[in-house]
Amino acid sequence: MLHAIIVKLPTRFVDQHSRIFLLFLVKSLANDDDKKVRSMAGAAIKLLINRVSSHCRESIIQYCLTWYVGGNLRLWSTGAQVK
Numbered sequence: 052m053l054h055a056i057i058v059k060l061p062t063r064f065v066d067q068h069s070r071i072f073l074l075f076l077v078k079s080l081a082n083d084d085d086k087k088v089r090s091m092a093g094a095a096i097k098l099l100i101n102r103v104s105s106h107c108r109e110s111i112i113q114y115c116l117t118w119y120v121g122g123n124l125r126l127w128s129t130g131a132q133v134k
Contacts (some may be wrong), residue, residue: 054095057102065099066107072099073111 053072057065065072076099079092100108 054091054098057095057098062102062104066103069099069103069107069111070114073114 053076057072073096076092076096080089080096083089083092100111103111
């Protein structure tokens with residue numbers, strides 16, 4: 052469903068809600084046991100990063116880098132996958 056939202060709604064709307072979308076998708080990527088769900092979440096994150104404006108994209112990348120360089124081991128692989 053998020054894939055369709057990211058594709059069909061205006062960039063401005065996606066920009067405004069990008070962090071919410073990202074957090075939901077990262078949660079699925081990090082916690083879901085189903086490989087298909089994780090794969091779909093990863094694809095949706097990639098789509099989100101490519102769909103948002105350059106300003107929001109840089110914000111998302113910086114947000115993910117804080118997970119990657121932070122001390123929380125659970126977020127390291129997630130941050131690396133998003134980056």
